[in-house]
Amino acid sequence: xxSMAETNKTADPCVMVIFGATGDLTKRKLFxxxxxxxxxxxxxxxxxxxxxxxxxxxxxxxxxxxxxNLKEFAGSQPDEEKIEWFCSRxxxxxGDFDDDKKLFKDIKDMLRDVCAANNIPENYFYYMAxxxxxxxxxxxxxxxxxxxxxxxxxxxxxxxxxxxxRDLESAKKLNADLLKILKERQIYRIDHYLGKExxxxxxxxxxxxxxxxxxxNRNYIDHVQITVAxxxxxxxxxxxxxxxxxxxxxxxNHIFQLVTLTAMEPPVSFEADAxxxxxxxxxxxxxxxxxxxxxHNAVRGQYGAGTVNDKPxxxxxDEEKVSKTSNTExxxxxxxxxxxxxxxxxxxxxxxGKRLATKHSSIVIQFKKAPFVLFRDTPVERLTTNRIEIHxxxxxxxxLHFGAKIPGPIVKxxxxxxxxxxxxxxxxxxxxxxxxxxxxxxxxxxTLFQRADMVEASWRIVTPILDVWKAIPARDFPNYAAGDWxxxxxxxxxxxxxxTWKNTAV
Ligand SMILES: NC(=O)c1ccc[n+]([C@@H]2O[C@H](COP(=O)([O-])OP(=O)(O)OC[C@H]3O[C@@H](n4cnc5c(N)ncnc54)[C@H](OP(=O)(O)O)[C@@H]3O)[C@@H](O)[C@H]2O)c1
Numbered sequence: 248x249x250s251m252a253e254t255n256k257t258a259d260p261c262v263m264v265i266f267g268a269t270g271d272l273t274k275r276k277l278f279x280x281x282x283x284x285x286x287x288x289x290x291x292x293x294x295x296x297x298x299x300x301x302x303x304x305x306x307x308x309x310x311x312x313x314x315x316n317l318k319e320f321a322g323s324q325p326d327e328e329k330i331e332w333f334c335s336r337x338x339x340x341x342g343d344f345d346d347d348k349k350l351f352k353d354i355k356d357m358l359r360d361v362c363a364a365n366n367i368p369e370n371y372f373y374y375m376a377x378x379x380x381x382x383x384x385x386x387x388x389x390x391x392x393x394x395x396x397x398x399x400x401x402x403x404x405x406x407x408x409x410x411x412x413r414d415l416e417s418a419k420k421l422n423a424d425l426l427k428i429l430k431e432r433q434i435y436r437i438d439h440y441l442g443k444e445x446x447x448x449x450x451x452x453x454x455x456x457x458x459x460x461x462x463x464n465r466n467y468i469d470h471v472q473i474t475v476a477x478x479x480x481x482x483x484x485x486x487x488x489x490x491x492x493x494x495x496x497x498x499x500n501h502i503f504q505l506v507t508l509t510a511m512e513p514p515v516s517f518e519a520d521a522x523x524x525x526x527x528x529x530x531x532x533x534x535x536x537x538x539x540x541x542x543h544n545a546v547r548g549q550y551g552a553g554t555v556n557d558k559p560x561x562x563x564x565d566e567e568k569v570s571k572t573s574n575t576e577x578x579x580x581x582x583x584x585x586x587x588x589x590x591x592x593x594x595x596x597x598x599x600g601k602r603l604a605t606k607h608s609s610i611v612i613q614f615k616k617a618p619f620v621l622f623r624d625t626p627v628e629r630l631t632t633n634r635i636e637i638h639x640x641x642x643x644x645x646x647l648h649f650g651a652k653i654p655g656p657i658v659k660x661x662x663x664x665x666x667x668x669x670x671x672x673x674x675x676x677x678x679x680x681x682x683x684x685x686x687x688x689x690x691x692x693x694t695l696f697q698r699a700d701m702v703e704a705s706w707r708i709v710t711p712i713l714d715v716w717k718a719i720p721a722r723d724f725p726n727y728a729a730g731d732w733x734x735x736x737x738x739x740x741x742x743x744x745x746x747t748w749k750n751t752a753v
Contacts (some may be wrong), residue, residue: 258284258345258689259402260293260367262358266385267376268309268339269299271483272408274316276439279378280681285329289686293367295336297357299350302341303305309339320416344377344385353390358394372404372435372688382407383424389477390428397433404688408484410491411501412696414713415706422699425695435688440501441695442680444669445643449508449610450522452645453638459635460513462614464589469632471595472611472749473505475639476603478555480729481577485568494547494579494713497599498706500697503530505639506595509610510585519694523701527752532587541715546736548578549721550602553729558604560729574720577601580737581712582744594744598737602729607751608639622660634749644668 263281265273284290298309317325331422340357342350362369373389375382386405389395397403405425426432440446453459462468475497481488486494514521534544551562563569563577572688578600585595614633622630631650638644645667653661669676685716687695697705726734732750741747 257289257291258294258450258686259370259691260291261402261689262295262297262361262367263372263374263685264299264354264358265374265376266298266299266344266381266491267374269300269302269304269312270376270524272376273298273358275320276679276681277374277685278317280679280685281320282317282325282329282333284686285332286326289682290345295338295361295367296333296356297361298337298339299338299354300341301344301424301459304339304341306337306339310334310337313337334654342591344388346379347391349753351388351394352388355392355394356693369399369401370403371401372406374406374579375408377408378391379408379410379412383421386425386551387428394435395429402433402691404433404435404691405429406437406688408437410495411436411500411702412706413491413495415703415710418702418706422703426699431699432693434699435684435693435701436697437684438500438504438695438697439680439684440639442503442678442679442683443639443643444676445510445637445639445645446505446508447695448645449505449637450517454513463612465591465593467612467614469615470593470594470744470746471506471509472613473502473506473509473595473597473609474611474748475501475505475599475608476605476732476751477599477601478603478606479600480550480560480563481566481569483567485566488577489569489573492575492579493599494709494716495602498581498597499702499709502597503705503708504601504697505610506533506583506585506597509612510590510595512589517694518722519692519696520698523692523698527698527701527704528587529585530701530708532585532590534584534586535706535708536581536711536715538711538715541712544582544740545712545715546578546734546740547576547716547721548600548727548734548737549573549575549724550577550600550729550731552723553602553731555602555730562725562729563602564725574724576716576721576724578603578733578737580733580740583708593633596734596741596746597747600727600733604730604732605751606641608638609749609751610639611635611749612637613746613749621658625660628657629660631660636749642668642670644671 307641314330317330338357338361340353374614395403412421507529510529511525514525549563553560564571564573612635616632619630634648636646647665650660651663653659684695
């Protein structure tokens with residue numbers, strides 16, 4: 248599974264075709280990720296990029312844009328020689344995506360010429376960096392024009408950005424439409440969270456060490472908390488966000504990936520399907536939300552005006568491209584129950600939101616209290632419990648929290664932390680999170696991509712909540728101030744169980 252780190256091999260010779268090459272994702276993430284891969288020697292010499300967009304533009308103009316974007320987004324001083332290498336193998340063609348004659352014929356001709364000029368076998372992977380409602384249509388046109396079929400030993404792969412559907416019904420339809428014309432193994436549903444080192448490290452931490460797994464269960468773990476907190480508001484994505492909301496945007500994808508990696512049984516191997524089978528079992532074991540659960544174990548919030556970084560910031564409803572009467576949630580918290588032998592009665596509390604107190608994503612494994620018979624004179628709230636915190640962003644690392652004796656003549660216990668930080672240990676790795684995933688697609692490893700059944704299982708869990716929220720619009724929005732930790736109802740979900748969120752210091 249950890250092909251890049253272990254084998255240091257390069258990807259197969261291929262052409263990456265980016266639909267939506269003039270968009271934000273391409274300039275901020277895809278090109279910097281490709282640049283980082285090239286810099287570290289993971290791209291083959293026989294490699295090319297074909298950008299496809301709506302605008303008519305010459306390849307030279309597109310290259311100029313790409314150079315400017317790389318200089319802005321590829322971290323420290325990009326290497327001129329590598330930029331030159333990139334430019335020499337980047338091409339562009341533009342046109343109307345609805346016109347399947349002209350544009351797709353141009354793409355076909357360009358791919359033929361690019362492969363001949365760069366001595367590349369016809370291995371293509373298509374990256375759909377376009378609005379999701381175009382995914383099926385564009386894929387159909389690619390296939391209809393003879394560019395989707397794998398033949399003569401050459402592969403054709405398709406990467407789809409998130410969101411993959413907006414509820415169970417639409418995800419099922421999209422899967423069905425794609426599976427009519429592609430094989431599941433050609434489809435790569437991306438979730439860039441899985442490109443992060445710490446996320447991949449969850450499996451190594453759990454299954455590569457012998458000391459954690461024996462206690463990774465209901466006998467020792469009290470509960471699990473997963474937080475994906477953002478300090479930013481909706482920025483320039485108000486239009487998209489107002490039709491999606493925090494739950495759709497983060498929970499069935501990023502957060503459920505973290506839940507499944509934390510909760511899954513050891514896979515029989517690190518082959519894609521072995522890992523994904525175990526993740527799928529966890530999704531199947533998460534108890535569905537009845538309408539009553541949706542009212543009691545799911546909380547939504549929307550930020551009002553507040554203060555962030557000592558500066559006043561506007562309410563969500565005053566953000567650009569957001570309706571003044573919007574009822575879209577910018578915060579969501581759920582209490583999940585995983586109905587299996589390992590996790591019965593161990594709640595997984597998850598939350599995500601925008602304009603929260605700090606930018607922080609983590610998984611907190613809270614262990615049960617030790618039998619504190621020796622410390623019976625210490626007030627309960629001062630007794631230390633064990634906690635493992637897996638930090639995902641902005642700092643990637645792991646903290647073990649435990650009790651130690653405070654020096655002095657009297658036996659007194661105090662909390663201490665043992666920290667592992669990726670940067671301190673391995674040095675700064677410039678990464679967008681997309682490098683690993685692009686590379687995996689080029690070598691045909693789908694382990695870190697979502698399978699059709701996983702996507703549908705995730706939507707199956709959250710769709711009843713979306714239905715209840717739609718049927719009963721929130722009456723108290725905005726219900727948290729920008730710069731806070733979300734609405735008080737989110738605290739109540741844990742409080743009713745005698746627990747509290749672990750909020751990172753601001
Ligand atoms: N940006 C991110 O950080 C991010 C993160 C996660 C997922 N995503 C997903 O990635 C995809 C692209 O996002 P983005 O932020 O790059 O969006 P964007 O900046 O709006 O760019 C979208 C691209 O698609 C093209 N496009 C838009 N509407 C089109 C249409 N009707 N027909 C043909 N082409 C069209 C645009 O062409 P023009 O230049 O001509 O408008 C542009 O090249 C979306 O599915 C999004 O949900 C993005």
